[in-house]
Amino acid sequence: MEVSLDTxxxxxxxxxMKDLGHPIAGDRRYGAKSSPIHRMALHAQTLxxxxxxxxxxxxxxxxxxASFSKMVAM
Structure with missing residues (x-):
């Protein structure tokens, strides 16, 4: 998923993402139940x-x- 920040x-x-019922994988603070790549699956491709x-x-x-691509292929 690609998102852009406004603020x-x-x-x-x-x-x-938590409010939408789809917490980010690995983000236990905001409701993720699993961590398939042993870290939060959130990456800033461009800043x-x-x-x-x-x-x-x-x-x-x-x-x-690369771990993100592997996670999607699981």
Whole structure:
């Protein structure tokens, strides 16, 4: 699933997924019953923000972890 944050508030995705009845795998604090990859299955593929001092647009990307693909194939 891909989501975009509007507010950037801490735990926004985690809370909303729990409220929808589908907590993030491995997120025991917000109701997950299992942890198939022994960590929370939440990954920021892209982070983008304006640097607070230089005002430069900062953009960072990283690939989706292989353990996520393996979990989906289970």
């Amino acid at each position: 950037g508030r801490k735990n926004q995705i985690r809370v909303h 983008r923000f304006v640097h607070p001092i230089t005002r430069k647009d900062m953009n960072f990307s990283t690939p989706i972890p």
